[in-house]
Amino acid sequence: MEATYIVIMAGGSGTRFWPASRARRPKQFLSITGPRPMIEETYLRVAPLVEDSRILIVTNREHAPLVQEIFSGRAVRILVEPEGRNTAPCIGLAAWHVQREAADAVLIAVPSDHFVSDEEAFRRALQAAAALVRAGGIATLGITPTRPETGYGYILKGAACEPVLGQAVYRAERFVEKPDLETARRYVISRQYLWNSGIFAFTTSTILREIRKHLPRLAEALARLDEGARHGAYEQTLEAVYGQVEAISIDYGIMEKTQEPIYVLPVTFGWNDVGSWQAVHQLRARDHDAARNLTLGDAVLIDVSDSLIYSQTGRLVAVLGLEGVMIVDTPDVLLVGDLARSQDVRQFPERLRREGREELC
Amino acid sequence: MEATYIVIMAGGSGTRFWPASRARRPKQFLSITGPRPMIEETYLRVAPLVEDSRILIVTNREHAPLVQEIFSGRAVRILVEPEGRNTAPCIGLAAWHVQREAADAVLIAVPSDHFVSDEEAFRRALQAAAALVRAGGIATLGITPTRPETGYGYILKGAACEPVLGQAVYRAERFVEKPDLETARRYVISRQYLWNSGIFAFTTSTILREIRKHLPRLAEALARLDEGARHGAYEQTLEAVYGQVEAISIDYGIMEKTQEPIYVLPVTFGWNDVGSWQAVHQLRARDHDAARNLTLGDAVLIDVSDSLIYSQTGRLVAVLGLEGVMIVDTPDVLLVGDLARSQDVRQFPERLRREGREELC
Numbered sequence: 001m002e003a004t005y006i007v008i009m010a011g012g013s014g015t016r017f018w019p020a021s022r023a024r025r026p027k028q029f030l031s032i033t034g035p036r037p038m039i040e041e042t043y044l045r046v047a048p049l050v051e052d053s054r055i056l057i058v059t060n061r062e063h064a065p066l067v068q069e070i071f072s073g074r075a076v077r078i079l080v081e082p083e084g085r086n087t088a089p090c091i092g093l094a095a096w097h098v099q100r101e102a103a104d105a106v107l108i109a110v111p112s113d114h115f116v117s118d119e120e121a122f123r124r125a126l127q128a129a130a131a132l133v134r135a136g137g138i139a140t141l142g143i144t145p146t147r148p149e150t151g152y153g154y155i156l157k158g159a160a161c162e163p164v165l166g167q168a169v170y171r172a173e174r175f176v177e178k179p180d181l182e183t184a185r186r187y188v189i190s191r192q193y194l195w196n197s198g199i200f201a202f203t204t205s206t207i208l209r210e211i212r213k214h215l216p217r218l219a220e221a222l223a224r225l226d227e228g229a230r231h232g233a234y235e236q237t238l239e240a241v242y243g244q245v246e247a248i249s250i251d252y253g254i255m256e257k258t259q260e261p262i263y264v265l266p267v268t269f270g271w272n273d274v275g276s277w278q279a280v281h282q283l284r285a286r287d288h289d290a291a292r293n294l295t296l297g298d299a300v301l302i303d304v305s306d307s308l309i310y311s312q313t314g315r316l317v318a319v320l321g322l323e324g325v326m327i328v329d330t331p332d333v334l335l336v337g338d339l340a341r342s343q344d345v346r347q348f349p350e351r352l353r354r355e356g357r358e359e360l361c
Numbered sequence: 362m363e364a365t366y367i368v369i370m371a372g373g374s375g376t377r378f379w380p381a382s383r384a385r386r387p388k389q390f391l392s393i394t395g396p397r398p399m400i401e402e403t404y405l406r407v408a409p410l411v412e413d414s415r416i417l418i419v420t421n422r423e424h425a426p427l428v429q430e431i432f433s434g435r436a437v438r439i440l441v442e443p444e445g446r447n448t449a450p451c452i453g454l455a456a457w458h459v460q461r462e463a464a465d466a467v468l469i470a471v472p473s474d475h476f477v478s479d480e481e482a483f484r485r486a487l488q489a490a491a492a493l494v495r496a497g498g499i500a501t502l503g504i505t506p507t508r509p510e511t512g513y514g515y516i517l518k519g520a521a522c523e524p525v526l527g528q529a530v531y532r533a534e535r536f537v538e539k540p541d542l543e544t545a546r547r548y549v550i551s552r553q554y555l556w557n558s559g560i561f562a563f564t565t566s567t568i569l570r571e572i573r574k575h576l577p578r579l580a581e582a583l584a585r586l587d588e589g590a591r592h593g594a595y596e597q598t599l600e601a602v603y604g605q606v607e608a609i610s611i612d613y614g615i616m617e618k619t620q621e622p623i624y625v626l627p628v629t630f631g632w633n634d635v636g637s638w639q640a641v642h643q644l645r646a647r648d649h650d651a652a653r654n655l656t657l658g659d660a661v662l663i664d665v666s667d668s669l670i671y672s673q674t675g676r677l678v679a680v681l682g683l684e685g686v687m688i689v690d691t692p693d694v695l696l697v698g699d700l701a702r703s704q705d706v707r708q709f710p711e712r713l714r715r716e717g718r719e720e721l722c
Contacts, residue, residue, distance in 0.1 A: 019679065300713070302708055302709070315693055316693065316694045316695070317695045317697070318694060318709045319696075319697050319698060320698030320699060320702055321698055321705070322686070322697065322698060325697070327695075329695055334679065334690055334695065335679045336678070336680050336686070337679075337680060337681030338681060340682075341681055341682040344663070347663055348661060348679045351661060352677075
């Protein structure tokens with residue numbers, strides 16, 4: 001695609017995949033959705049669209065060495081934030097870099113830790129989004145819901161627009177927060193709501209203008225970065241200004257406030273934000289054994305069903321007579337639990353932190 | 362006690378505590394009933410009765426180094442069988458050694474891998490058994506059943522005899538095999554049956570005479586050992602003869618055939634042959650937390666009950682939202698299973714052996 005850049009947002013942290021993920025190695029660095037780390041699978045998914053030099057991976061200082069290791073020998077560009085400040089600053093920083101080398105390029109921003117089942121369909125949708133916003137506005141992909149998921153945000157479709165490259169396009173009427181179950185059911189039945197994928201497209205001039213309108217501290221920081229870079233002091237300036245910018249998501253910081261037209265492109269491919277071990281178990285149904293177990297590592301199962309076994313250690317995991325459990329085996333921590341309660345896994349690092357056992361968090 | 366020797370029978374092997382126990386490190390070497398290996402707890406339980414030099418520990422060549430390590434610096438005597446041949450040869454070999462140094466001493470033979478809740482009561486019963494058999498006959502302890510256990514053999518009480526040192530004594534009418542549940546219930550209700558503890562007392566002359574009557578190959582081997590020892594060739598003779606002796610238990614080989622009087626001494630202390638992880642969980646009720654979990658190692662439990670967590674690795678074990686599970690964490694194998702199915706654990710080493718993974722068995 002001409003003058004298009006892709007931003008892989010890799011600043012996420014989280015504890016829902018503890019103990020496999022840690023503060024020092026969050027989810028996007030785990031090989032849980034396939035044979036490679038999620039961030040690398042994300043890269044491979046977008047790589048056919050643009051040359052490597054137009055792929056920007058935004059990470060923070062703590063995780064930069066992991067990113068550099070995974071992408072060593074590739075021409076992708078790694079932008080290092082002094083610290084993670086959520087998605088709006090991440091996109092602002094990427095837009096700042098891109099506008100310095102290309103006049104009004106299109107940016108496509110994608111999270112580094114999501115799962116997509118149909119990569120071809122995914123890329124076609126991104127191409128349509130890029131083509132659409134070249135003339136202005138903001139585009140986002142909306143996933144057609146397949147269940148009343150309460151863990152995702154939703155987007156209400158508005159008026160239909162002209163299709164682009166065969167892709168249907170609507171105005172986005174409204175972004176809504178994670179609903180309760182009853183509301184989610186209504187949304188799904190109505191066929192008017194789509195899941196908010198967190199994937200956005202816009203030109204650099206659009207997004208930088210919106211930042212100036214709605215995120216003044218981020219805009220100021222980017223202006224000072226212009227100044228610093230002119231004097232060969234990019235790093236020091238970034239360090240000095242980044243702690244002051246609004247730590248806010250692109251959804252809250254821009255989408256809810258903008259007067260620009262926002263388009264939503266409904267897509268139907270399988271998609272998952274991979275929010276828990278249970279999600280991993282569900283989305284990898286193709287890798288299940290006959291009793292619906294997902295086994296990643298050396299394991300012997302006797303009378304076990306609907307379970308997830310993930311071993312990072314190479315040890316043999318023997319399981320006997322259980323249903324619906326998760327077993328996550330790491331060098332210093334072993335987790336065994338009810339798979340249906342995988343959302344509660346975060347309670348362990350919280351408790352360990354209170355007990356002063358940071359090294360296990 | 363005068364002229365009394367204690368034989369700790371440590372030749373057992375088994376796979377019910379896999380993966381903590383292995384072919385090379387069976388149950389008696391595990392610290393599962395208390396802070397020390399079971400064989401050492403057995404020793405400490407009998408040590409107040411006789412001086413160390415009258416305690417004989419019978420093991421086999423494979424496990425002798427483990428025994429030597431545990432008892433280094435102690436004056437106990439370690440008898441090494443070339444290979445385990447069940448309890449009758451083990452007792453025969455011990456009796457052979459004892460009769461060479463003491464005229465008609467009493468032998469008390471105890472398994473190395475059982476649990477006893479009241480050590481004082483246990484020792485009083487052994488003293489009574491020793492006093493009783495000094496005049497002839499064979500004595501065994503019979504545990505008063507507390508539940509219709511189908512995993513133990515039973516002994517039917519016969520006529521009451523004179524109490525010895527305040528301990529009730531009966532003739533043993535009959536030894537019966539592990540019953541089915543209905544039969545076990547009848548036994549318990551009848552109050553006429555006791556659990557077969559596998560603990561026996563007799564003089565060396567009694568047991569050696571019984572061996573000559575009922576186990577001719579063992580008797581022949583011991584006679585050749587006399588001959589070999591006379592020529593300073595004990596080791597070579599033992600090596601040459603031991604493979605030929607009857608591999609049979611003392612119960613089958615002597616108790617079922619003898620014409621000697623057999624006495625059973627009913628005792629009421631807590632006793633368990635520790636046949637499974639579930640048994641360990643049950644017998645260590647005093648070490649349970651408020652939700653009836655037994656935790657041996659570093660663990661954090663959230664909403665967990667009636668479970669056993671045993672870690673040999675020092676890793677943290679985190680458990681979430683489970684009931685009645687066992688987690689056994691060893692350096693090269695992790696077992697997670699339904700605690701109620703702990704009898705089936707042996708299926709893993711069986712399967713692994715078929716798959717050529719001997720090192721994990």
